[in-house]
Amino acid sequence: MDFESWLTGFTDGEGSFIIGISQEKGRVKPRVRPIFEISNQDLTILEKIKDYFGFGSIREGKNGVYDFYTKNIEEAAKIADFFRKNPLIVKTKEFEAWCRVLDLIRQKKHLSEEGIKLIDSIRPKNLHPRSLKRHPRKEYKMSNVCPVCGKRIVRGHHH
């Protein structure tokens, strides 16, 4: 048994490479977050995977399902390294698109509207049904930002 190959097969079944784009209250720009997630009913194996990577978190989902998930770009980068070393067989396109977005985030492209549009167009579309429920593909939109001062335009905003 080669655990890295096993984990690659398990990810080809249960894993999701997610790029979340969310418009949060009080933020001018949408937030772009790369997430790697494995959902399963077996908490023990998710804990083993978390131990193996040495990072990530686990939360309890619905219907007795748990999720192992990463939280930031640094963890995402380590996941990318792992699957470059251990190539996926099924989720290759999703992984490639996810890595392209990681590069764009490193280049700070996610901070401009153009960059977010580009990220939205190339981010992986095929999520695991469970992940899709949690990360629905809502249409994102930039808030109104004043071209003069860069601040959010609220009622009464003028120069």
Place this chain on the structure above:
Amino acid sequence: MDFESWLTGFTDGEGSFIIGISQEKGRVKPRVRPIFEISNQDLTILEKIKDYFGFGSIREGKNGVYDFYTKNIEEAAKIADFFRKNPLIVKTKEFEAWCRVLDLIRQKKHLSEEGIKLIDSIRPKNLHPRSLKRHPRKEYKMSNVCPVCGKRIVRGHHH
């Protein structure tokens, strides 16, 4: 990449060890069938798995999902050999219960009502949601069989 380890991980995610017990029209006794199944949207990988094993079939399911599945006890026995050599991490209990039923079928226990009750009580309960839809756990029942001649009792049956 060790393909056998990958396939074990993929099965821990997408595989199902099924014991079907079905009462079919025109048959006196319920039919007991061991089935191994892997469901996925990626037809190419299922064809690769079929080639690897050298047996099994593929059918198109709903919502763009395909199934690789085995059809008889001989194929099931080969699947059992594979996972004895490549131990599962998540679906260990399901696999053990499935193997116990394979043994009972070899001992012809599935031909008696008592044996079928035993098989029903130990067969794997945790199927993949997709497989569970296809193999719902209906309550099985033996048809009325005449204790004198062993034939099915229909209206007007007498000695």
